[in-house]
Amino acid sequence: MTARHMTKISIVFAALLALSACGNTIRGMGQDTANAVDATQDAGNSVANAAE
DSSP: OOHHHHHHHHHHHHHHHHHHHHHHHHHHHHHHHHHHHHHHHHHHHHHHHHHO
16 A cells, blocks of 8 residues: 555544544434423422422
8 A cells, every 4th residue: 555545544634533423412402402492391390390
């Protein structure tokens, strides 16, 4: 393999690594958002139950 091929392979590998990290971050943000929605709904239910 030439140095040129190794450079191309390294660039592709680095790009795949960066994209997988972005995917994990987006997935984590989605989970955080879902947890926030659940907590808001629980708080609303608690307030509604306390008002009865």
